[in-house]
Amino acid sequence: MPDTALQSNLLKRLPIPDLKDTLNRYLDRIEPLQDEKQNKRTRKCVLSDENLELMQTLHEKLLQYDESLAHENPNSSYIEQFWYDAYLLYEASVVLNSNPFFQLQDDPTIKDTSETGTGPYGIFTGQVKRTAKLVTSILKFIKEIRHGTLKADTVRGKIPLSMDQYGKLFGSSRIPPGPGQESCHLQTDTTSHHVIVMYKSQFYWFDVLDVNNVPIFSTPEELEWNLYSIIMDNEKRSNDGESDYTANVPFGLFTTENRRVWANIRDYVFHSVDSSNWKNLKIIDSALFVICLDDVSFYKGQENELVKSLLCGTSQIDLGSANAARPLGVQQGTCSNRWYDKLQLIITRNGKAGINFEHTGIDGHTVLRLATDIYTDSILSFARGVTENVPDIFHADGTTGIKKPSRANLITIPRKLEWKVDSFLLSSLHFAETRVSDAISQYEFATLNFDKYGSSHIKSTFKTSPDAFVQQMFQIAYYALYGKFETTYEPAMTKMFLNGxxxxxxxxxxxxxxxxxxxxxxRSNDEGRIKLLQQACAEHSRITKECSMGMGQDRHLYALYCLWNESYKDKIPLPPLFNDRSWNLINTNVLSTSNCGNPSLATFGFGPVTANGFGIGYIIRDNSVSVVVSSRHRQTHRFISLIEKSFLEVDHIFERQEAMANEADPPEKESRTSSMSKGKPRTYSSLKSDDLRFLLGGYDYFDVSVSG
Known part of the structure; x- marks a missing residue:
């Protein structure tokens, strides 16, 4: 039996928590965010007879729904459809609002040729070779999925995890609502065998798998010429001074639009007399994934611009005279070289690589597995060329029982998608470009690569969970800047359950x-601060474990609300909890955070989920922590600077404690006089960090009674 099928048989369905437990957890989570008066009102509302009676009715309906679901589709969960709808009913642009990104570490075996021009493909050599290696590894990954041989995910090598999301990773596309439809839908083509390649906003496609889902291109070298020919096709057009700019329309800009706008455009294309554009859309929709070859490079000191390019694309407007008569030509940024409705592999001119993904059917953990495997395999491919017995993370071709790939009836040479445009489509593209440019200009990004310590030091010295510790650092930084606490969200993976x-x-x-x-x-001292830190981290770890076991509060309550909204709004009143201010408060995530740690990643990030919020993606390594913060110009750089100061300040607290311990009980060979200062022993309360004024942005200790 394939690994993935075996794993699914070992998993239980996602549990629906006891209603009383969920309501108690809700009250526990909301209480720290409210003052005494607000919390008293919330408790009265949540625990009222009316609310309890209505919530119990909905809870029983949810149990019935889950029982029916289990019978109709055993490999499902009670939250699954509601969670899909949360994404698919969302009408705003997915850019900056939904799609996250991962940046892979650089490939040490590939040199940057973007300036030297050395190598078989000149200035494009590094880009072509990095892309070919990663794509070859992705094709191996796809083969494993489709053959059912992908090694199963586990926790600590023992606890199996749900593998259902891998079936939606490739060949999937977010499709805007059709006429009369309320929401988008996720389309997955399980027979897809081709990829889309974009360069300078142009689209090309070719087959990469045969009918048996075996990669046609078994080595990177076989792919390189296809990629290089695509680049040179566009470079030749540019050098020839092609004047008909309508032949180079950036059709990908439509995927940055509001879903209803994009839906109207697709409907217009569908009803056009000429079916060329509609056929192009179907080719893109059904592709395995999109390869975005960017014609820009990012170097040291440009980390924030690279993050922007991987997350939402850059917007660089060229108002030169050459573009005066070409309204679509003024946009020179990478935002027009994207197709945001699908999984995208993005490679810069100097070989920086990242993944941007549509979030509906897949979570970060699934894409993290992809990123880890393809990065590892692409690095190992170099080692295989110089030595024998290099371990392989994928199954060898001979173990699957599949013969060599067949190229019969396959398109292996790139074909360009030609678009037919008219005044409506050109105007629509123009406004799509201006809107996404506006959106990009409203956000800023800041990166922190903290290398003073990482998880090893946190566990050995601070005696806390690394993730729980980093979460406390975010709280310190925000409190230092604003003197209050805001709703903070961190996802806990529930893939220990079917379709979790x-x-x-x-x-x-x-x-x-x-x-x-x-x-x-x-009035606090370091000894007390350390104790409080460890207590705070222990509580965070306890909540995390509870959530991972499906025993949280958000998903249960959200499912109850969705069930009422979809099936019972005309039959029973809305429970008072959902009208209480606390419900809006807990769902307004000012600090939206996520931890996707792995050595294969350089950075990871996403946009803020509220207008006044911060999006915080972080990676905890053994000896470092990387953080990417985004916001709509909410002092992003100042905030990330305070995160760094928070890391340093807590370390100073422990250093001072260790110094005090050594002075109180020094080694025999050391003088005991060092423990005295002006004839008096030093105390914890007399020690104050020299860096606190920096942590407070130039101020000093403040009266915590006047803060939130």
Missing amino acids: RTEAIRSVTHQSKKFVKSLFDR
């Missing part, structure tokens, strides 16, 4: 607030 997605970890607790406030309270 995520549950919401709520990072603000009474314990975290006490710890954070202790740093700014002159």
